[in-house]
Amino acid sequence: MNKYKTIIGLEVHIEQNTESKMFCRCSGRYFEKEPNSNTCPVCLGLPGAMPFANRKAIQNTILFGLSFGCEIAKYSKFDRKHYFYPDLPKSFQISQYDLPLCGEGVCEFGFGKVRIKRIHQEEDTGKLTHIEEAGAKSSLVDFNRSGVPLMEMVTEPDFTSADDVVTFLKYVQKVVRYLGISDADMEKGSMRLEANISLSPDGSLPDYKVELKNINSFKFLKGAIEAEVKRQEEALNSGEKLIQETRGYDQVRKKTVRQRVKETASDYRYFPEPDLLPIVLTDKDIDEVRSRLPELPIAKQLRFESSFGVSVQYAELLTEDRDKADFFEHLVKETKLDPKKIASELINNKNYEGVSSVEEFKRIFERENPTLESDIDLITGIVSKVLEANQDAVAKYKAGKLEVIGFLIGQVQRELKGKADPAETKKILENLLS
Amino acid sequence: MITEFSKAQNQIKSGQATVKSRVEYFLKRIEEFDGELNSFITITGEEALKKAEQMDTLFSEKGEEVFEKMPLFGLVFSAKDMYLTEGVKTTAGSKLLSDFVPPYSSTVISRLTEAGAILIGKTNQDAWAHGSSGENSDFGVTKNPWDKSRVPGGSSSGAAVSVAAGFCDFAMGTDTGGSVRLPASFTNVVGLKPTYGAISRYGVIAMASSLDTMGNFAISSSDSKKIFDIVKGQDGFDQTVLDVNGAAPKTKYTIGVPKQYFSEGMDPSVERLVLDAIEKISQMGHKVVEVELPSTDYAISAYYVICPAEVSSNLGRYDGVRMGLNRDAFGDEAKRRIMLGTYVLESGYVDAYYNKAVAVRDLIKSEFEQAFSKVDLMLAPVSPTLPFKLGEKSNDPLSMYLADVYTVAINIAGVCALSVPCGFSDDLPVGLQIIGPSFGEQMVFDLAQSYQEATDWHTKSPKL
Amino acid sequence: MHTVTKNDVARVASLSKLTLTPAETELFEKQLSEIVTHIDKIATLEISSSQKHTESGTLLKMREDTIDELNKLTPNEALSNTNSKKSGMFEVKYVFSQTDES
Structure with missing residues (x-):
């Protein structure tokens, strides 16, 4: 028996399927296109270029927030998040810092409540591939994906098992597909997960968390989380001190492995994006989006x-x-x-x-169902037999419990091995019972 | 009113000149005099001549209707090397971008070209628009045509000189903290700093995105207005641009003189010329009153927090991967501003500096709004001093920053202003700053035009 | 009153991805200190930004979700200002992936 409580919080990135990118008019579909064939001065971060916000993407994020019961902020804004990395052309990502578009929300599941901390709007980076030639490693950058709208959902640490996480994520995936705003395909990277996992002996939040990243399939999700929980459990049992770190999953060895963390600044130096207007919403704006909300x-x-x-x-x-x-x-x-x-x-x-x-x-x-029986005489004969054999039900029907007719239809179907035309059968039953 | 633009276009209409002969004239002047002044980084003579020939053909085919369809038909201009020009090298005055050939053009350049103007070259500037003297260029200093031992003012140094020295009809510059008005004042030309949000910044290398404005230089304010009217308005690329019709011109204005703009440390000869100009405008029948802009003192401090913060962010993209050389190619001033900006945004200092500066910006904005609820326009000096000697401030960044004392608050408030020639002291020009409310350009141009009609300072040109 | 130390200069340079010579470090320490001393006069002001919400309904000022091919760059144009390219991509020294499978 596990003597520790597992505590898991999630960060889920979902890439939207808008026609155009978040801040420019390049296509939002980059998959399997020729490298760097889907860029413009804006998403390539050329001098002089600046972002122009895509209204649909913002509305999609509001829709996503509404479907998880999040409070939609009347006033939010974009901020620049600074770090140097070759796949980030401007040296900052346009994201949202202290005023996200969607605030707190909550969702009920069989296993309990999941509290949503926030959902915000941001943009995707370019894509890196790595090559090695004559022993020399280098990285290649393709900016086709740069600037595709991303939504980031952050939950409270409300999960206690891998199964709960899988249930929740499958639901998230289902919702965004219902909303028609993303394919949410983990294999293709349009849905990405980071799970923050820690173990607590007494239920209180421990002073470390392990960030589990780069799991790109539902198939490995459960195994990865369970492997990490097991690793932490063993470490704690042997008196080892766990530390804050980032780990990935080795699908072959079925173990989590420590990952090299990107060598970037620890200080993102956020400030409001001066090239964009703040997002100021009216009640009408929010209601308009709400009216697009389908039955979940x-x-x-x-x-x-x-x-x-x-x-x-x-x-x-x-x-x-x-x-x-x-x-x-x-x-x-x-x-x-x-x-x-x-x-x-x-x-x-x-x-x-x-x-x-x-x-x-x-x-x-x-x-x-080739022999669906609609021979009225044949059915009538069977019906009479069934009524004869089920006097109790007939009495109940006559006393006003009309729903027993379902039971009687079932009995007729049993006689006819399910091949009776249900509508005809019902009609005949009703005639004979009246 | 006869303006330089109408004079030039009348010459073409009457056959006294062709577009090509005008381009040739300017190219010859540049060749003769710019070796010493160094106002251009790139001269696009060949393209300009080709374009001129096409335009002459067009005029011979279509006649005078080309002037209606293309209001700037046949006019020749230069652009600060911050403006991206497709196929033409654009350096921002920095060796980091010395080989950068942009694959697209800025909105402003496209609009001017569509209106019939011809680009003759890209002008010298303080690298990345960091500076108030023009000395901080990786392509050599630009000299003041009125006194070649002095600075022309910056950062749009070459643009101002290209107009003052008669190398073109007008020039585009950028004004983030005074970078059009200061060199206009130092070289005896008109220089406009438009309202933030009036003109698209798309395709212009960003210095400080919340303060950058696309200004112009011309000899007369009505020419400046003509340029402004062509380039203003939304383009679908810069979300901060608004299509606003500001206040219309009036016959009589109430004009405020902010007393904080006549502070200690001001050169007495500058003060005298500016006060004379104010007196002249009062005699023209306008009502002059004193107004208060109490937080003026904090403007420079707020500016030198917000500006470097945005600079540090905007210059991050220059990493030598997609364009240009690597970050070692930044000069001292760029490095200084990047580091200062990074410092004021660090989590430990952001509250003390950046957030405080944003609060000061709110305060300054509201003080300007208050002042403009009482007056239509304001008058002030552009610079506290006459053009200073080359090298005088180049080793003292702080004193260089303080040269912007009368211009930065206008950028922080986001309003518009125009520098107009108002006299000479020791043969050095001085500019008067006419400040208007947000989108109040038409009033500013109107007052400037009547002042220029009543004075002849702008008709004086330097001996080269 | 804040002063800028040598450590500050080194930290800020590294955050800014700038490499400084010892002479530059020394010069910037002095110059940044002077500037910070000057801008310090706002650090002590007792004001805060009101974050004015004067504009409303800014969704209207955003753009439609449509594609514009006119502004698009060809791969050749995108790569026209770089010297380090391979297989139609920008080549950089090896870095670890942040979002992709390593």
Whole structure:
């Protein structure tokens, strides 16, 4: 049994999928483009160039904040964060220091509350690759990504296990995809995680934290956090003193490894970005963004469970992404089939992959359920038999418990191995019971 | 009013001159006299002549309508080497950028060119616009054409001299703390410091982003106005630019004289000429009253915190990777300002210096607003001294900084001002500063024009 | 009253990525001290910035999310002012990645 309490706080960077970059009119899509083919004087940091803020990116960050219940600041501003690094063309990153766009928020999960400390707007850096030729190492810089809008979410240290972190991050990913503001793809780097991990013997916040970085897949996330927790536990057990450091994950050895920290200044010398106006929002500005807020995955999942009788597990899978959920609801409305049947077809049958129209769905459904029985005489015969055998239910129905009809339909389906036309069956039942 | 611009354009219209002959005339003058004055870093003679020929062809085809479509048709200008010019070397006066050929042009240069003006060259300046004398250039000092043993004022030293010495019709400079007005005053030309946010800074090498303004030099204030009207307004690249129609000209102005601008340590001959000019303007029928700008004393201190802080940030991008040489190529003054700026932004000092300076800026702004609620315009000296000797202050940065005592507060307040020639002492020119509220340029130009109509100081030119 | 020490100069130079000679360090220590002494007169003022919110609705002053190819640089233009390039990228001395996989 673990005698220490695990304390984890997260910093999540999410790259937006806007058409253009944060502060210039270069394309926001840089993936697999020819190096340095997606730049302009602004994002290349040439002399004389200055930023011009992208309204959509700001609105997206507000939307992200609203979906986590964050307070949206009426007055926020951009600041320059200074450090020298070859992938940072201006020698400062435009970020937000003391007045972030989104303030505190809170989100409930099965494992408990997660408090959001802040969400702010910033810009991405260029990308480095490293080469070695004749024993000499050097780094190459591509600025195609420079200036792509980034959102940084910082949570309070509210996580106590790797599982909770995974649950939360999957939810974050789902939300931004619902909002349509990012692909949030960890492999591609459009969602990046830093986990600050420490172990406490008494529940109070320890005086160190280990920054776990550069985990670029959900696959390794759980293992990485658990490996780090284990390492710290062993260290504490052997009386070792843990220190503040940055570590990465070695996927092969399944261990965290100490990382060289970038050799940059410890003092970022923040000051307000003079080239940009402060972000001063009216209630109308915020309401306009709020009106774009879709039904969020948690709410949708609960509604699917209660309105359609779909299981928790199915509801979760159906609400995994917004298109899937919308299509499911559309099918329920258009086909009049049993929602649970639709759900199980969609989830368990590979033949529906890529299907996006009702007609297509119906075609496959009929192919997959070829002998859907609609012979009224045959069904009527079965129904009579079922009523005979379930006098209790008939009595309840007659006493006004109309919902037992579901049970009776189920009994008919059992007789017909699930092939009875549910609408027809229901009609016949209702006739015979009235 | 007959202005230098209309004179020049009338010569073209009447056939007395062609655009090409004017460019040739200026190139010859530059060749003859600029060897000693050193006002240019790069001369774009070939391109200018080619462009001039095209314009002469255009005029012969289209006739006088070209002057309506292109208000600056046939006029020749120079630009401080802070203005990016596509395909033309742009150095900021520093050897760090001695081979930098920008792939794009600044908004101001594009607008002037579209309006028919022809660029004849890029002018010398204090490196990175750090300085008040023009001596801090990696391309040699620029000399004052009125007395070649003296400084022309800086940092837009070459731009001012190029107009004063008759090398072009007008020049573009930048004014962050006085860098247009001071050299205008020292060389007997008109120099505009526009309202912050009136003209896009896009494509101009940044010194201090919250203070930089795109000024111009001309012989007459109505020419300066013509340039301003062409280059002002939003461009979609500089978010701080506003399209504002400021106060319109009046027949009679109430004019304030801030008593803090006549402090001890001012050269008595400068004071006498400025007071004479104020008297003259009062005689022209305007009402002159005393006003207070009590925090003037703190302006230099606040300026030398905010400016270096932004300098340290803006010069970070020069690391020798994407352009230019590495950081060792910075001169002493750039290094000094970068380090001072870094110091005042460090977490241990940011409250004592940077945040305090921002508070002083708020205070100065509100004092200017208060003053302008009582008066339309203000009058003050530009410089406390006459043009000083070359080398006199170059080893004493603090005394050099103090030369900006009457100009920096205008940048801090973000308002506009114009330096206009108001007389000579010992054959050295002195400028009068006409200060207007935010976007009050049209009133400033109007008063300056009537003052120039009533005086002839600006018609005097130096013997080269 | 703050004075600028040799240590301050060294620290600030390193933060600014400037390499100073001993002579420069000495000169700047003296000159920066003089300047800091002068600007110190605002350090003691008892005022603070009001951070005025006079402007409102600044979202309107931001730009639409659209692409403009006109301002874009070709890879050749982007690399036109550097001497250290390789495979269409800027080449620098080896540094450790901050966000990428090392």
